[in-house]
Amino acid sequence: MPNSMQTDANSRELIAFRVGRQEFCINVMMVREIRGWTAATALPRAPRYVRGVINLRGAVLPIVDLAVRLGLPATDPTERNVIIVVQIAHQQIGLLVDAVSDILTASDSNIQTSPDVSSDLVKTFVKGLLPVDGRMISLIGLDNVLPASELEAA
């Protein structure tokens, strides 16, 4: 259900998904695949938002609970949850979200900057806000979604 908005040179496709009661979106170019939830193997000494690792066709894929990463209550995953497999630089990671909700086309002019009152966590991830049919969808960047190489407190 592509949402037709104006298309110009800067337009891009975004994939929107729900985490708790909020909606977020990321650039569709980052997404490698979307798959159902499978139980993850917990990693010792991992931050709380790293739920563990799963087997993605032979590769070991870390799963980030996006809710916890964004400071929301932890997801209690069921079979209806989905994992969005994204490519960040040379690594692939899985984002645990509630559901994929939409595919949008938006240009830079549609994206509004987030108000300055937001918390540091929001500032780290939210790159802009996108109003769509009376909903607010936060565009997030994924550069910092995995912990840095040194052990990071959750």
Next chain:
Amino acid sequence: MEDPMAAIRETFFQECEEQLAELEAGLIAMENGTAEVETVNAVFRAVHSMKGGAGIFSLDALVRFAHVFETALDKVRSGDLAATPPVLAVFLRAADVLADLVRAAREGGSVDETRTAALVEEFNHINDAGANAPPVPPAPAAAPPPETTDGLFEDAPQPPVWKIVFTPRPELYAKANETALLLRELSRLGEMRVTLDAAHLPDLNVLDPEGAYLTWHIELVSDCDESAIQHVFEFVEDDCTLEITPPVAPGFAPGTVITGDNGFKFEFFPPAEDEPEAEAAPEARAPDPTTEAPVPAVKEIPVPAAPKSPAVEAMAAKAETAAAVSATIRVDLDRVDRMIDLVGELVINEAMLSQRVMEAGINRASGVAMALEELEHLTREIQDSVMAIRAQPVRSVFQRMPRLVREVAAQTGKQVRLITEGEGTEVDKTVIERIADPLTHMIRNAIDHGLESTEKRLEAGKPAEGTVKLTALHRSGRIVLEVSDDGGGINRARVKQKAIENGLIAPDAQLSEEEIDNLIFLPGFSTAAKVSDISGRGVGMDVVKQSVTALGGRISIASRPGRGSTFTLSLPLTLAVLDGMVISAHGHTLIIPLGAIVETLKPRAQDVFPLDREINVLALRGGYVPMVDVAASLGYCDQFVEPEQSVALLVEGEGGVRAVLLVDAIHGQRQVVIKSLEANYRAVPGIAAATVMGDGRVALILDVDAVVRNARSEAGRVEARADLPALEAN
């Protein structure tokens, strides 16, 4: 798109590596007297091709040196220069320099100019000596040269005549090759005269219709070089006997010169007489009777036309081996690895499918279950075959050792003979790459520390020349490498003394002979009374042991005073799979590398003693070993399990440090495919890698060393209880 020239250059260097190996192998065969007829040619060709390739890439230093080397080899080939031991020693050193030059050209950097210059000087000397030597009398020709050739001898400007003897074997015909086409192709190189030798054609009643009985004698007038002629026969060279005799004198004997409009016709001639001696006298070779010099190349020997002469057969056999060696392809390692990954995936999927089928309650005798069984069988076979692609003979590592031995022998002033066995033993490429360093070190150690000085050897009634033996073999799914020397063996009294001096053991420690021998693997231990620059400063065997342990291997030593020592290295055949013990700790499935496990035991409450608030020790055969709760150590839980309710695994980490790991249960032993955690995540403390189990879930492989180390620093354990995601319900 990458620079195509760079790719060609890379190929050139890869070929150089192979040619260097062939060069060295050939020279060593010549030195040992095991050289075959073809060896000297192979050696010459190796240097020649490197020179040619280097010329294309304007690697002038390499070209210049290869040229000088080639000149000397050519003299050996032609018999002008006898391959005496001193000459071969120069050749071997030249091969080393050539290898350095290739490396310098490949990776940048410089080579020891003085060494190169000194060798060039020696070569000049050798080459001059060869030239000034009194002409070696020619080998007696089988028949006097025909007058006709004689008469034309002075007419230099005429194009030269090649003599080719071509004897197809039945296989040539079986592969639908056509001699007429080959001869027609050959005729394009120049005028030629073809004679059919049908002397071996049997009577009709005994004739095998699919046999091969004919031989062609060809005289070809052409300026072409030998490779052009060989090129014609390129596709049949394994299926025929081919002798190519280089031209002596131009022109044809008067006779029926036959060249048709398309350059091809032939007539029957009576079978040729024995071929005349075909070269100018000073060029003729005479094997040096004082050495076991290789017999000059077959292609230059006047061989009687009889197709089954031993020399020809030798050549044919050689051609067959050459064909066997060249029947390979170069494949990018990434592609192979990708395939190994996919097959690993297939194995897991197959296991999952089996499990699902069983869960579905399908009868074992049903068609589905039987088909599945077949699938499983096939899958294992594919896995084995794919693993075999990465397997390579250890030859590539062994071939580097003779040079090392020469260098170390020269530095220490000892006479050393290296014997290698089992070069064909195959092992995974990654293992090969990583055993080179430990092996190098062990061989250095064997020469520097193991072998006595020449005087001492003679005193002890041993031959002056020490022997170092390097052996590779397969034993129970692992590769075993042995480095043994016939030196003095380990001086146990001194080793113990030294260990006490260095504070490694208590002065009153009671150690078995084996334990004393193993002291040399302790960090900071060096057995040489004086530190030499060869084996280094006590960073010896402990480093070897560490790198071997890192590969999942073990090292041990057996030594007999006065008779020598043997170091035995046992390594897994591949680093892609690992033998592991499947255990569970607080509901988590983990793999413990089997190589680290010494034994499993069930601790009794009366053997457990608290050392402090956190650490318990287990009394084990008179000693105390610290106990590590695996789940707690990884931060899976805060509560320590009661030792007597768990299973204990005695493990040995780096440096022989022992600990007892406590786990909930052992589920058995299996081979697991190692998967990287770093690829998509990062290194996890306490975890070496991951693997995928039969049910498709990821299991973690325990880093035993880290866990053991961690147990020793209490602080490491307290901060370890970082928040964990809730344990998933299985």
